[in-house]
Amino acid sequence: MLQDRYTLAFRLYPYQRSADQDAPAPVRHPVVVGGCGPIGLAMALDLGRQGIPVLVLDDHEGIGMGSRAICFSKRALEIADRYGCGEAMLDKGVVWNVGKVFHDDRQVFEFNLLPEQGHKFPAFINLQQPYFERFLFEQIEAERARGAPIEIRGRNRIDAVEDMGDHVVLTVTTPDGPYTLEAQWLMACDGANSPIRAMLGLDFEGRVFQDSFLIADIKMTSASFPTERWFWFEPWFKSGASTLLHRQPDDVWRVDFQIGWDVDRKEEMKPENIRRRLDAMLGADVEYEIVWSSIYTFQCRRMRRFTHGRVIFAGDSAHQVSPFGARGANSGMQDIDNLGWKLGLVITGQAPEALVDSYNEERVHGADENILNSTRATDFITPKSKTSHIYRNAVLDLAETLPFARSLVNSGRLSVPCTYDGLSLNGPDQLPGGPARSRTGSACPDAPLGESFLLDRLGNGFVILTIDAEAPDSIEEDGIAARRLALTVKEDPTGALAARYLGAARSAVYLIRPDQHVAARWEKYDDAALRAALRKACGKD
Amino acid sequence: MAKLVTSLNIPAPDDFYETLIRAHEGLSDEDSAAFNARLILVLANHIGDPEVLGEALEAARKPSR
Ligand SMILES: Cc1cc2nc3c(=O)[nH]c(=O)nc-3n(C[C@H](O)[C@H](O)[C@H](O)COP(=O)(O)OP(=O)(O)OC[C@H]3O[C@@H](n4cnc5c(N)ncnc54)[C@H](O)[C@@H]3O)c2cc1C
Numbered sequence: 001m002l003q004d005r006y007t008l009a010f011r012l013y014p015y016q017r018s019a020d021q022d023a024p025a026p027v028r029h030p031v032v033v034g035g036c037g038p039i040g041l042a043m044a045l046d047l048g049r050q051g052i053p054v055l056v057l058d059d060h061e062g063i064g065m066g067s068r069a070i071c072f073s074k075r076a077l078e079i080a081d082r083y084g085c086g087e088a089m090l091d092k093g094v095v096w097n098v099g100k101v102f103h104d105d106r107q108v109f110e111f112n113l114l115p116e117q118g119h120k121f122p123a124f125i126n127l128q129q130p131y132f133e134r135f136l137f138e139q140i141e142a143e144r145a146r147g148a149p150i151e152i153r154g155r156n157r158i159d160a161v162e163d164m165g166d167h168v169v170l171t172v173t174t175p176d177g178p179y180t181l182e183a184q185w186l187m188a189c190d191g192a193n194s195p196i197r198a199m200l201g202l203d204f205e206g207r208v209f210q211d212s213f214l215i216a217d218i219k220m221t222s223a224s225f226p227t228e229r230w231f232w233f234e235p236w237f238k239s240g241a242s243t244l245l246h247r248q249p250d251d252v253w254r255v256d257f258q259i260g261w262d263v264d265r266k267e268e269m270k271p272e273n274i275r276r277r278l279d280a281m282l283g284a285d286v287e288y289e290i291v292w293s294s295i296y297t298f299q300c301r302r303m304r305r306f307t308h309g310r311v312i313f314a315g316d317s318a319h320q321v322s323p324f325g326a327r328g329a330n331s332g333m334q335d336i337d338n339l340g341w342k343l344g345l346v347i348t349g350q351a352p353e354a355l356v357d358s359y360n361e362e363r364v365h366g367a368d369e370n371i372l373n374s375t376r377a378t379d380f381i382t383p384k385s386k387t388s389h390i391y392r393n394a395v396l397d398l399a400e401t402l403p404f405a406r407s408l409v410n411s412g413r414l415s416v417p418c419t420y421d422g423l424s425l426n427g428p429d430q431l432p433g434g435p436a437r438s439r440t441g442s443a444c445p446d447a448p449l450g451e452s453f454l455l456d457r458l459g460n461g462f463v464i465l466t467i468d469a470e471a472p473d474s475i476e477e478d479g480i481a482a483r484r485l486a487l488t489v490k491e492d493p494t495g496a497l498a499a500r501y502l503g504a505a506r507s508a509v510y511l512i513r514p515d516q517h518v519a520a521r522w523e524k525y526d527d528a529a530l531r532a533a534l535r536k537a538c539g540k541d
Numbered sequence: 542m543a544k545l546v547t548s549l550n551i552p553a554p555d556d557f558y559e560t561l562i563r564a565h566e567g568l569s570d571e572d573s574a575a576f577n578a579r580l581i582l583v584l585a586n587h588i589g590d591p592e593v594l595g596e597a598l599e600a601a602r603k604p605s606r
Contacts, residue, residue, distance in 0.1 A: 376555050379562065387565045387573040395558075402600060404549045408558050 002155055002175055004060060009130035011062040012137055015155035021179040029055045030347055032170060032183035034158045034196050036060075038069075038129065039315030039332040040189035041136040045083045046340030048143050048150035049460070052347055055183075056150070057172060059157035063137070066292045069129040070246060070254050071326035075417040075443060076333040077121040078455055082516070085139040086121065089132060093125030094247050099229040101409055103396040105236040109406050113414075118496035119446040120453040124414065126248050128217075129329065161186060161199050163309050185343065186311045189332075192299075194317035200308060206301020207375065209322065210261040211382045214240070215294050216274050219252050222287035231411040233381070233396055239277035242381050244411075252291055255281070256323075258382060265295050298322045300375045302367045306335075307360045314339060319367040324377035324412035327370040334417060335363050341460075341514035345538060350479045355539030358425050366418040373413045380410035417443040420517060427511065427520025427533030433504030434521060444516045447496045449487070454497070457485055458516055462534060464525075465510040467501055471525040477534045482511065513537055545596035 013036070020027045031047055033040045036058035047054040072089065080086040097113045113123045140150050159178070160171035168186040172179055188196040197204060230245040237243075240257030247253055257277055259268060267273060274293055282288070302319035306312065315332030339359045345351035383389040398405035420426065420441035429440035437445055447454040462482035464471050467489065474483040489498045502508055511519040511533050520533035535541060551557050565573050585594055 373555075376559055380558075385565065385573075386570050387568070388562050391558075391562065398600070402547045404547055404551070404554075407549045407551075407554045410555065410558070413555065 002059065002157060002173060006060070007065040008060065008062040009065040010134055010137075012134075013058070013152045013154035014061050015175055016153070017174075017176055018153060020181060021174065021176060026169065026180040026182045028167065028182035028184065029053065030183075031055070031185045031187060031343070032057060032168075032181065033187040033189055034170075035188070035190035035315075035317070036152060036154075037189060037191055037315065038133050038136060038329050039336060040187070041133055041140065042079070042083070042333055042336040043187050043189055043314065043340065044150050044152070045136060045140055045143065046336055047344060048140065048148035049083065050340070050344040051149065052344055053149035054151070055181075056152040057156040057158055057170075058152070058154055061154035063130045063133045065130065066294055069132065069323075069326070069329040070126045070248050071124050071330075071414075072127055072132060073326060073330040073415040074119065074121045074123050075415070076330040077125065078446065078516070079333045079337045080136070081120065081455070082337075082460060083136070083139055084142065085135045088135050088138070089127060090121060090125060092131055092135075092249055093127040094227060094249055095122045095125055096227050096229060096247065097123075098226070099231065101396075101399075101411060102230065102232040102235065103393070104234055106400065108233075108396050108399045108409065111406075118448040118494055120455065121446070124326070126246060126254075128248055128250075128252070131249070132329070158190070158196060161196055161311070163200070163311060165309065168310050184310065184347070188311055188313045188317045189315050190317050192316040192320045194313070196311065197303065197313065197317055200311065202303060202308065204301055204303055204320075206299055206320075206371065208299045208301075209297065209378055209382065211241075212259055212261060212263055212265075212295050212297045213323075214257045214259050214268055214274065214277070215292075215296065216255045216257075216278060216290055217248070217252050217292040218255060218278065218288040219250070219291050220286070220288050222285070223282075224251070225253065233392075233411075235281070237280040239281045242411075243281065245281075253288075259295075261297075263295070268295060269293065296323075298378075300371045300378065302364070302371060305360055306363055306367075307356055312339065312343075312356065312359070314363075318363070319371065321370050321374040322378045323374075324381060325370075325374045325415055326412070327374055327415045330415045331366060331370050334366060335359075337515045338363055338366075342539075345480070351538040352540065358423070358539055361423055362420045362425070365420060365423065369418045370415070377410045377412045419443070425513075425519065425537050425539065427536050428529065429521060431503075431505050431508055431521045431523055433502075434508065435500060435503040438501050438510070438518055438521070440518050440520055442518050444512060444518060445500045447492075447500050448494055449497070450491065455516060458512055461514055462519075462537070463510075463512040464530065465501075465508075465512055466525065467497065467508045469507040469509050469524055471509060471530075472527075475527075475531070475534075477531045478538075478540065480534060480538055482530075482534055511537070543596060544590065544593045545600060547600070 031054045033056040101108045157173045162169040168183045170181045232243040242258040244256040306318045314335040321327045342355045383392045395408045464484045510521045519537040
């Protein structure tokens, strides 16, 4: 009845009978999270750290084997760091900056991400998804030891949900049979095929791409490659219409072959056939071990709305993108970053339920940006018509000698956080001469502050960031507190703080949300204006 | 002196590229080729400068390998 759909890399939450299964009437929980992938884990962490009881249900007993995501972006790491586990990820991950693009047998060009100095986290790290999830899980354990009310139940499969208006009734199947639970809020973090989405009969609209990709994660035993991202269009070794080679921790390399739509999956997955492709690429004398392999196809689509009454969708259940540009898990982390504090304020009665609607508005905006970018990359990598193919190859030909054409080569525009330009929670943007990158709606760029970093100092709540400006040490507006972080350019030896937050201005006052997005900014502190912006950021307008 | 601009001069290259490919959607190969020819003539007229056009023709010649 409860069959594993995949093998486990780490068995972390074996089934245990819970008291809820023997309760005379269904027990009601403030938040139930359906699905314990990276996004469900992040949700549990975010709420649990706020002291809000959260129950996670997963139909497996741990983290799935197989890497899937390997590229984690600066913003995803910063969010994980706010939860306490960013540094562990960085320590384990591989940092890379150089990428090379090849066409047939020629190198078309080489790029360097040229990381800006003065950030705690690099633009990207490569890390196998099971490790990423395990770090989140370990952080949950650590928070639990400090009393955070987080519970994870393995082999608890959600089989039915019923929306009752002010709560949701769930039917959960376990090895001991089914039981019923109630949730004030249900978080659907149950992945791209979201059974919860299907149970509610909701849409999932967009484009399906007619191509398949064969992934082989291989452990090199005889040779090695530099820590660079190599991407081939129409490689001479003919192992795929395109091929990607990228390094992961533990001497494991991700190889990704574009193999076409009409393929015999069973045949392609035979080890000898995978080896045939790999040997053509690497040369017959290179020795390696296949750690994991899989064939995937993909879609670029999203639900029309991410919130449906008391059911909220986040991560792949709400939106799916092609892997080019590493926007799947990275954008799911931003969903949780966005939703966590809002749901917290609503559940504790500090903000109206309408605040949750702004999650829909802001993250639909984010999803559309990700879908646009990953669709374009996919269209460039897998041209759909003869003309599109001719243009693609023309760009590659020109890119060898003409710099402008390099900007058109698109093997994935790497994930950066979106800015919530012009959306409902935003307050004023009144800092004449202020830098565009920290305008209202943007995610705060990090900056070095002596031994620590700005984002560390911002923490989890509302913050009034002042740079050479006066303000009260803290304020409270209708139950919502904001504390001040007072900084000065006199203690900014690298000049990064001034460049990122002042621009041409002499002073600045920023109101920063708990998810470290800018809610409003001014040149000087104005009590009435700040309080109005704080109310607006909490959906009280 | 080279007059042809070869550094990036299009403000949002991905937007442009998508618009360009979109413009060809649904066209037969022959219609696409004709579209391209018209497009080049329109752009060439806009540029006008014979020196730039000469350098552009040179740049578009496939590099010999
Ligand atoms: C080849 C490939 C490469 C990728 N590379 C990247 C990358 O480099 N960077 C990146 O950011 N993203 C990448 N992604 C995307 C990334 O893997 C996903 O975005 C991410 O796994 C989504 O997490 P999630 O928690 O939303 O869903 P999932 O990881 O799918 O987790 C859903 C969970 O819900 C559980 N579940 C399902 N149904 C039920 C039920 N009825 N009851 C209880 N539990 C249930 C599942 O068992 C699972 O544990 C890649 C994806 C692929 C396929």
